[in-house]
Amino acid sequence: MTRTPLEELDPSNRILKRAQYEAFVFSLLDGDVLVRNESHANPSEHEYRVTVVDGIPTHCECPADTMYDGPCKHRVAIAIRPCILDVAMQMGLVADGGVVTHRSYFRSDRIDETKAHQCDCEDVDNDFPCWECFRTCQKELPE
Structure with a gap:
């Protein structure tokens, strides 16, 4: 049985809740996702690139992703939004010169x-x- 991206990340309840309620805006970047947190007074200072590998948000540029155990809220925010993750995966294939040959299980x-x-x-x-x-x-x- 295939595990979902959220199961792979296994976030704490605190991080999962923040990923759900904060006002994130997503932009696609060659298979990666730029996550901007509009909940802050100055959102441009809270914008981080998240790397997606094989359908899993694996790395984020934010300080919390390296400072703490477990995934940051930006990675989890992408994992709980299958449409964003699916398009990021398809864009990554296009950016790498690949061809989409299968439908993603997310959809x-x-x-x-x-x-x-x-x-x-x-x-x-x-x-x-x-x-x-x-x-x-x-x-x-x-x-």
């Missing part, structure tokens, strides 16, 4: 076909999803 675990919403992107000829379909992990970006 298939999250899609609930009975709750799928009706939207305008279903009638569009191209494969590009609308924001709501992508945000809710119902459709992936085209390869």
Whole structure:
């Protein structure tokens, strides 16, 4: 059985809660993710690059990631957001010149076909999803 990224990181309850409630903004960087914490008065001073390897946020530039045992809140914030992690993995493959050859298990675990919403992107000829379909992990970006 494959372990989820959150199971791999095994964060403390304190870190998990902070990763859930703080106002993080994510930007993709060649397979890595830039995490900005908008909860602070000066968010630009709380912006860190998180390295993603094989679907696991493995390293963060923040001081807490090296100073303390266990993962920092930035790594956990990515691990609990499968859409962000999935896109980071796909972007990493593109940046490395690779080809996406499989569907990530993160999306298939999250899609609930009975709750799928009706939207305008279903009638569009191209494969590009609308924001709501992508945000809710119902459709992936085209390869």
